[in-house]
Amino acid sequence: MNLSSRLSQTVKDFGDKPAFIFEGKEMSYLQLEEAINQFASSLHDLGVKKGDHVAVILGNTPYYVISLYGALRAGATVIPINPIYTMDEIAYIINNGDVKTVVTLDLLIPLFDKLDAQLTKVEQIIICETPSSESEGKVDITKQSIYRKVKPFATMLSRGSVSFIEPELDEEDIAVILYTSGTTGKPKGAMLTHKNLYSNAIDTANYLKISKEDIVVTTLPMFHVFCLTVSLNAPLMNGATLLIVPRFSPDAIFKLTKTHGATVFAGVPTMYNFLLQHEDANPADLSTLRLCISGGASMPIALLKGFEQKFKVVVSEGYGLSEASPVTCFNPLDRPRKPGSIGTEIMNVKNKVVNELGEELPPNQVGELIVKGPNVMKGYYKMPEETAHTIRDGWLFTGDLARKDEDGYFYIVDRKKDMILVGGYNVYPREVEEVLYDHEAVVEVAVLGVPDPNFGEAVKCFVVISNAEVTEKMLLDYCKKHLAKYKVPSSIEFLEELPKNTTGKILRRALKDQVLQK
Structure with missing residues (x-):
């Protein structure tokens, strides 16, 4: 089983149910499945083979969901890239990642025109039309020298077959390569297999009790691993509906959550701070939420308590990293939540706190957090030495300092390097x-x-x-x-x-x- 085949199963169970809501419009699971097949079929017709690398450089739109799952269904490896990266950052990832096909917005065509001579391996660029509300800055693509490589996204869908049959995929095949932020040097590409992503999506969905009844606010960037698993893959695995928000703003979250009756919100601590500090914050606007999820950075206890007291909703803090697909811990929903803790290990994932020799430490002693499970990456793309240093005897060394209490709850103390x-x-x-x-x-x-x-x-x-x-x-x-x-x-x-x-x-x-x- 993988993300693509599980989605097909979800379609059989909940075909008429909305898979997502975007700018007031819905797309059912059945419609999404057909669009994914059409995109995968057209990729195949363009010569994209199993194992080829496809970069997706998009914000939070239906284009992203269809491109991601369409490329996976075609057997390709997806490389998500932040669309606001600089030209040099984008060029580095595309070249280092051996990308052959790019899916991006029409607004970025001038950038690719400038990079054309550098991106020698890129064979085609699939462009998604910018929404009319963001039309300022559009260019006449026909006048760009790179026009010869351009394929419209709409044409890909119209020409593709809804009955496309995906190639046979092995669970150890690379599904996604996520490039880390590169705070200590050039970005490293974490190779995540179909098994890595599927297991973490299912385990996260079940741990958080995400179901077909849920409407999940998807405002974290889809190209980021936190959103990829928690706010995109996990909900789709269990038949929930994504409420796609193009960009985070307190006004948008308050309005959309109330309008659509959203039940789950996932964000980083900064988002919670903005919501709490907003001058027009009204607890009634978030009254339909049953659960809030925080990750990406440690949430200050004062912020957590302040948010919960004002909006009357539990915030479950968790922990993850790109190399672990990403989730390893979450505060449990069926036992006491401990403020300041990242919770307990999720099912199928092991977490340990160790000393410099790799020996497990007793409760409440600070050491490095290491994790093991079906979610741990295969390694860094074309970086065997970095891989060997980070993964030892199957354990992923996170570089985070942590401690574990007597009840099995973990606490992140800080980054080792910080x-x-x-x-x-x-x-x-x-x-x-x-x-x-x-x-x-x-x-x-x-x-x-x-x-x-x-x-x-x-x-x-x-x-x-x-x-x-x-x-x-x-x-x-x-x-x-x-x-x-x-x-x-x-x-x-x-x-x-x-x-x-x-x-x-x-x-x-x-x-x-x-x-x-x-």
Whole structure:
């Protein structure tokens, strides 16, 4: 079984049910299945063979769902790419990923025109028409030199067969290659097999009790692994309906959730913060939600409690990473939820906290989190040394520092590489951030280590505040009341906003670069 064949089974069970809602329009499971077959059929007619690489460079639209599943059904390997990446970033992934076919928006054709000479392996570019509401900036494709490679998405559907039969796929075949953000160097392509993605989607759907009754708000970027599994694949496996939101905004979430009676929302902590802080936030607008899911970064306890108290809905925090398809832990729905915890391991996945020698540590000792299961990637594309370093004896070494309590609940302490060493003492950024988040004037905070001539490293904070009268001294005095002396920040810098990536995750690297440039 794989994502494609499971979807076909879902179609047999819930063919007339809406698979997704987008801009007020619905597409049934049966209609989606037909579109997927048509797209897969046309890919096959273009010469796309089993194992060929297809890049999908799209935002949250029906195009993405059809392209993803259509390419998988054709036997191709999908490489999702963030459409707002720079020209160099896109070129690197396409070339490193040996991409032959690209699916993208017509707005990006000028970019591919400029890259044409560099992308020697790209044979065709399938373009999706930008919605009329976003027509500004459209170009006349016929005047682009790359026009010879262009195939309209609409033509692909109209010419494809609804009765396409997919090639035989092995569960160990590569389904998707997800390129990591590359914060420590060039992006690495995590090779996820059909088994990896299918097992994690099913296990996540069952763990969160997602059913045909659910309407899942799909506003996380579809090209990101969090959305791919939790907000896209998992709901489709169990017959739920996707409420596709092109881009996150509090106004859109409040309106669409209320209008369509959405039941599940998944987001990163920054999204929850925006919803909580929004001046027009009305708890009634989210009253149909039965479950909120948080991941992508650790959620401050103050934010979690504040959101739950205001909107009267449980937030289940989980944990995952691209290399694990991504989910390894979630707070359980049938047992007590522990604020600050990423929960317990999901079914079929094992999690351990180990020391530098790889030996499991007793409860409440901090070490590196390692995971094992059918969701763990095959390896990094064309990077055998990195693969061997990251996967050892079947265990994926995450690079995250964690601890496990006596009840089997895991807690992320921090990224191993983000730990700050102050005069020989370990300082975990999250611990300092949690203290500052408890201050009523702090809206957002990021903590990192900076060079210090006396102690090796010092703690520096960047904060966004809601009260302009709050000073650095006031926040430092607050920290001194709640933190050991060596954990107290050496300085606090006020910003209008913190730099974030497209998923809303705070970019510590950008802040560190800012410090080093001064």
